[in-house]
Amino acid sequence: CVAYLRRSEGSSVLVVAGRLFTTLVTPPALPLGRTVWKDTSIDLRGESLGVWVNELTGEKIATGTGRLALADAFSSLPVAILSQKT
Numbered sequence: 001c002v003a004y005l006r007r008s009e010g011s012s013v014l015v016v017a018g019r020l021f022t023t024l025v026t027p028p029a030l031p032l033g034r035t036v037w038k039d040t041s042i043d044l045r046g047e048s049l050g051v052w053v054n055e056l057t058g059e060k061i062a063t064g065t066g067r068l069a070l071a072d073a074f075s076s077l078p079v080a081i082l083s084q085k086t
Contacts, residue, residue: 007086017079030078039069042068049063054073054082055083059072
C-alpha cells in the first residue's frame, strides 16, 4: 500500500491506497477485508491513538494498539481517506 499522513491544527488525515494487489485476488473480486490483507498493518505509534473515520464510507476504525489494520481500512474499498480530530 501507499499511505500519506497530513496533520494541521488538531486534525489529521491519512490517505491509504492499495497497490500491486492483482496477485492477491482473482478478478473480478476486489482486494477487501481480512481474507486478503490478513495481519498487514500501518505503524501509527507516533500518532495519536483513537478512532479514525473513513470519509468515503463512514466506517470507524480504532487504533488503540498503534497499528492500523489494512483489513479494517480496506473492508469496503481498496482505498481509504481517514480523518481524526486530536
